[in-house]
Amino acid sequence: MKLSARNMLKGKVKSVSHGAVNSEVTVELTGGDQVVSVITKSSAESLGLSEGKDVYVVIKATNVMIGID
Amino acid sequence: MTAFISIEGLRHFYEGRQVLDIDSLAIGEGEILAVVGPNGSGKSTLLRIINLLEKPSSAEITYWNGKKLTGLDRGERKELAGQMAMIFQEPILFKRSVKANISYGLKIRGVARHEVDRRASQMLERLDMSDFASREALTLSGGEAQKVTLGRAMVLEPRLLLMDEPLASLDTPTRKLVRRDIARLVKDMGVTAVYVSHDYQEVLEIADKLAIIFAGKVLQVGKPSEVFSRPASDVVAEFLGAENLLDGEVADCTEGLARVRIQGVELQAPCEMPAGSTVKVLIHPEDILIMMDGPEKSSARNSLPAQITGVSIIGALAKIGLDCGFPLIAYVTLASSEELMLEAGKKITAVIKATSIHVM
Numbered sequence: 001m002k003l004s005a006r007n008m009l010k011g012k013v014k015s016v017s018h019g020a021v022n023s024e025v026t027v028e029l030t031g032g033d034q035v036v037s038v039i040t041k042s043s044a045e046s047l048g049l050s051e052g053k054d055v056y057v058v059i060k061a062t063n064v065m066i067g068i069d
Numbered sequence: 070m071t072a073f074i075s076i077e078g079l080r081h082f083y084e085g086r087q088v089l090d091i092d093s094l095a096i097g098e099g100e101i102l103a104v105v106g107p108n109g110s111g112k113s114t115l116l117r118i119i120n121l122l123e124k125p126s127s128a129e130i131t132y133w134n135g136k137k138l139t140g141l142d143r144g145e146r147k148e149l150a151g152q153m154a155m156i157f158q159e160p161i162l163f164k165r166s167v168k169a170n171i172s173y174g175l176k177i178r179g180v181a182r183h184e185v186d187r188r189a190s191q192m193l194e195r196l197d198m199s200d201f202a203s204r205e206a207l208t209l210s211g212g213e214a215q216k217v218t219l220g221r222a223m224v225l226e227p228r229l230l231l232m233d234e235p236l237a238s239l240d241t242p243t244r245k246l247v248r249r250d251i252a253r254l255v256k257d258m259g260v261t262a263v264y265v266s267h268d269y270q271e272v273l274e275i276a277d278k279l280a281i282i283f284a285g286k287v288l289q290v291g292k293p294s295e296v297f298s299r300p301a302s303d304v305v306a307e308f309l310g311a312e313n314l315l316d317g318e319v320a321d322c323t324e325g326l327a328r329v330r331i332q333g334v335e336l337q338a339p340c341e342m343p344a345g346s347t348v349k350v351l352i353h354p355e356d357i358l359i360m361m362d363g364p365e366k367s368s369a370r371n372s373l374p375a376q377i378t379g380v381s382i383i384g385a386l387a388k389i390g391l392d393c394g395f396p397l398i399a400y401v402t403l404a405s406s407e408e409l410m411l412e413a414g415k416k417i418t419a420v421i422k423a424t425s426i427h428v429m
Binding site for chain 2: 002003004005006020021022025037038039040041042043044047049058060061062063
């Protein structure tokens with residue numbers, strides 16, 4: 001996938017929780033950290049997202065916030 | 070269209086400091102004019118001057134009955150003031166029932182008792198609050214209380230309704246509901262209104278006309294979509310911060326996800342409005358992803374074939390002009406733009422998550 005997004009992180013779906021319109025998908029990255037994504041329910045269904053599926057998490061650099069302790 | 074109210078040469082000073090400097094501003098009959106600007110820009114003062122609560126240093130205001138501010142005698146002033154109603158940020162209600170609150174203005178105007186009752190009941194019905202009639206007004210939630218304040222103003226059938234940040238004290242979901250009630254009631258009753266807010270997103274849905282005010286000066290007036298697509302100055306553009314505001318129509322809507330048509334192109338977005346609704350679609354440029362190949366399998370509901378119309382550099386970002394059948398602006402990092410060799414004429418796919426599209 002040739003994309004403008006600077007961040008494409010490989011991981012596995014840990015859980016999918018469906019709401020009325022949207023679904024919350026938790027992805028466990030290779031290093032063990034988790035990323036949560038909210039996508040439409042129809043997307044979650046059409047991609048067949050379920051526990052254990054290999055996916056990429058795509059995040060635009062302009063959407064990433066940075067915090068420090 | 071003859072102006073319902075026309076304001077000319079309005080200058081106003083507080084302790085030697087100029088707070089308003091408006092050459093000309095007109096409001097058409099039946100129009101909702103939103104006056105939007107940051108805090109301290111003179112919005113509330115403008116309302117108080119229109120409402121005859123404050124005398125401007127100098128101005129000519131011509132009201133709907135042809136009377137001019139500078140020539141009003143006491144009787145005419147009172148008559149005009151009686152045809153205007155105003156609501157404020159904080160709902161101010163009396164410790165009485167909801168219906169008594171709605172009836173108050175009619176009673177002090179000496180309207181016959183049965184007529185007061187009829188009009189108050191009708192107003193409660195219009196507000197979908199008939200069940201609240203005998204409820205003690207001080208027990209209402211913020212949103213309900215503001216609806217009652219609106220009803221109390223509108224039951225007087227004013228010629229002009231003035232609203233000073235009427236949603237500012239409410240939480241976001243309540244704001245949306247009360248905003249719709251305001252728009253519906255004002256439009257159904259054909260009342261002309263001026264709506265003041267510091268938040269432009271709040272007024273997009275309901276304003277027929279938008280005036281952007283900064284430091285006492287009106288910088289731009291026009292239809293909201295025009296002001297957004299063609300801001301008159303960088304100050305306006307920066308204040309609005311919205312580069313992709315499009316006119317669309319809901320093609321269909323199932324389970325909260327709609328297909329919205331924009332100049333013949335369809336987008337999927339969360340939306341509760343029925344098919345056929347005319348809507349405004351807001352897409353932040355930062356939320357658009359650029360893909361070089363055709364649509365891939367991703368969770369994004371919208372993959373639009375597009376051609377790049379221009380690339381300009383803004384600091385660490387590249388601003389990419391796109392033609393997807395309608396114009397769209399995307400921001401990507403400069404590094405991405407260089408890596409993908411983005412340039413005018415190149416064909417790409419613009420990818421937008423449904424949840425990043427705001428339908429109003």
